[in-house]
Amino acid sequence: MTPLVFIDGDQGTTGLQVQQWLHGRTDLRLLQLPPGHRKSAAHRVEALNDCDVALLCLPDDAAREAVALVRRPGVRVIDASSAHRTSPGWVYGLPELHAGQAARIASATRVSNPGYYPSGALALLRPLVDSGLLPADYPLAIHAVSGYSGRGRAGLDDHEGAGAARAVPLQIYGLGLHHKHVPEIQQHAGLAHAPVFVPAYGHYRQGIVLTIALHLRLLTAGVTAERLHAALQARYTAQACIEVQALAEDADAQRLDPRALNGTNRLRLAVFGNARTGQVLLTAVFDNLGKGAAGAAVQNLDLMLGLSAAAPLEPAAA
CATH class of the missing domain: 3.30.360.10 (Dihydrodipicolinate Reductase; domain 2)
Incomplete structure (x- = not known):
């Protein structure tokens, strides 16, 4: 089944850039809340637990709260905030950091995007x-x-x-x-x-x-x-x-x-x-919005999902 991705914070600077990078992709699906549901805690919790990967484009405190709301074991998380970049249990999302880092990201359930x-x-x-x-x-x-x-x-x-x-x-x-x-x-x-x-x-x-x-x-x-x-x-x-x-x-x-x-x-x-x-x-x-944020997040997403575009160089054409 085509993997389902939920961008929590999709109207922020990074979230909008991630959407641009994923535009037109057919190898994954985006779960997006209607404008009227974005501020609904219940709808947000449902989305966080219905997806395959939750990509958090949130401030630090909000990202920590979002992680706590993920209760279904199968949900994998990419956090684009700085909340978990030095935290135990989180894999650092810079695939080029050393020879084994891309493989660690690919098998991880919790990945922290680098600053x-x-x-x-x-x-x-x-x-x-x-x-x-x-x-x-x-x-x-x-x-x-x-x-x-x-x-x-x-x-x-x-x-x-x-x-x-x-x-x-x-x-x-x-x-x-x-x-x-x-x-x-x-x-x-x-x-x-x-x-x-x-x-x-x-x-x-x-x-x-x-x-x-x-x-x-x-x-x-x-x-x-x-x-x-x-x-x-x-x-x-x-x-x-x-x-x-x-x-x-x-x-x-x-x-x-x-x-x-x-x-x-x-x-x-x-x-x-x-x-x-x-x-x-x-x-x-x-x-800073490419390899420094959205591009890196999509690179990590592709590694985690085992998709062929594991090293995207440019966003999809609009």
């Missing part, structure tokens, strides 16, 4: 920690700028609503250094200490550029930009959704556009180095 910033940070850090090129206790600082859609409806209202002309072009936040993504990055990258994480929102709708600077003198002896690049390339050679850019001969001429992969489930990594100063810059570019 959009952590998706880029982990894609860069985990292979380097696993290979021993990056010490687990390295004093990391991660900088990232996302499009304003990363704030959800509040971001859309600020930048596309009546007061859009007064929108701030760049907002750096999380200055108390306890952003909710930090434990997620630390745990799943295998870091001994919490990294410094400096996030920001820019005056553009979607897309992320994330950077991590390294000093070669603090790494294992003999590590170079070339070796770091080779480790990333080796990890992702067979991964359809993650690409590693060739080492640049003229890095000063390069520019990173956070919007370059918008509308896709792709993530582009790059390594830039200065042999004279012994400095390296790791970079990731991807769509």
